[in-house]
Amino acid sequence: MARWQERCFNAPLPFVRRRLVHQAMRPAGDSCMPGEGDWAAAWKFQPPNVTSEVRSVGFNVGRTGNIAVVLHLQPVQLDDKTVRRVSMGSLQRWRCWDVIAGDQMAIGLAEQGIPRLERVIWRVGERSYPQPPDPASFTPLTCFDFTPPCHQQLLSRLSWLSQKAVLNIAGVQRSTWLRLMDQGAISHLFSSRG
Numbered sequence: 001m002a003r004w005q006e007r008c009f010n011a012p013l014p015f016v017r018r019r020l021v022h023q024a025m026r027p028a029g030d031s032c033m034p035g036e037g038d039w040a041a042a043w044k045f046q047p048p049n050v051t052s053e054v055r056s057v058g059f060n061v062g063r064t065g066n067i068a069v070v071l072h073l074q075p076v077q078l079d080d081k082t083v084r085r086v087s088m089g090s091l092q093r094w095r096c097w098d099v100i101a102g103d104q105m106a107i108g109l110a111e112q113g114i115p116r117l118e119r120v121i122w123r124v125g126e127r128s129y130p131q132p133p134d135p136a137s138f139t140p141l142t143c144f145d146f147t148p149p150c151h152q153q154l155l156s157r158l159s160w161l162s163q164k165a166v167l168n169i170a171g172v173q174r175s176t177w178l179r180l181m182d183q184g185a186i187s188h189l190f191s192s193r194g
Contacts, residue, residue, distance in 0.1 A: 049108045049118055052076045052083070056101050057094070057130050063156040065138035069094040071117070076107065083107055083115045091132055100129055144189040146181060155181065157189060 052073040060068045069088040076083050086107060088094045097117070099105070102124035110116045133149075143150035143157070158177040162169040180186050 048079060049106045050076045050078050050083075051104055051121055052107055054099060054101050054103045054105060057099065058085075059091075059130075059132045061133060061138050061143075061152040061156065063153060063160045064140045065135075065142055065153060067091055067133055067135055067138065069132070071099060071105070073105070073107070078107060078109055078115065079113065081109070081113060081115070086115045086117050088117065091135065094132075098123075100124065100127060146187050151181070154186075154189060158186075 052075075054071050055074060056072045058070045058072055060070060062068060067090070069091060070085050071088055072085050073083060086105075088097065088099065097120065099117075099120065103120055104122040106118040106121055107115055108118045137149065138153055143153035146154055155174065155177055159174040161167050162172040162177070177186070
């Protein structure tokens with residue numbers, strides 16, 4: 001068993017592995033007893049971490065008015081993914097972590113291979129914070145008109161509406177709505193110019 005474990009942990013495989021399970025011959029069901037599962041063994045790999053520098057901090061306003069913070073990173077390779085950004089979540093979490101452009105971060109992968117912030121490795125000495133949007137300006141009942149401050153929230157609303165579970169508008173994606181907004185074809189959530 002130890003030789004098999006050593007080979008699987010260290011030999012190159014043609015796929016990314018996060019867990020390793022070895023199962024010997026399973027005993028018959030009538031002879032299985034609780035606590036006697038020595039015929040199977042599982043090992044979980046320590047997920048890799050890489051270091052990257054924060055290039056900028058961005059703020060996205062969602063369809064309900066929630067503001068999410070996104071860190072734009074120096075691109076790094078993590079397992080089979082190129083990571084360029086990682087979500088910090090809420091403004092409160094961003095303020096708690098105190099992350100700005102120039103900081104060095106350890107990035108890892110959560111379940112399903114989603115990039116996540118593991119820890120701050122190094123902070124720049126001169127701290128210059130970006131100005132986030134005012135949370136009081138965005139609620140579930142704001143931004144039905146296309147104005148510069150409402151661009152992101154209206155785009156998020158339109159993208160949500162075109163999803164299969166909502167209005168099921170086939171072939172219309174976020175990029176479609178963005179193109180229509182940039183061309184001036186949309187002035188309000190319920191109307192279009194034309």
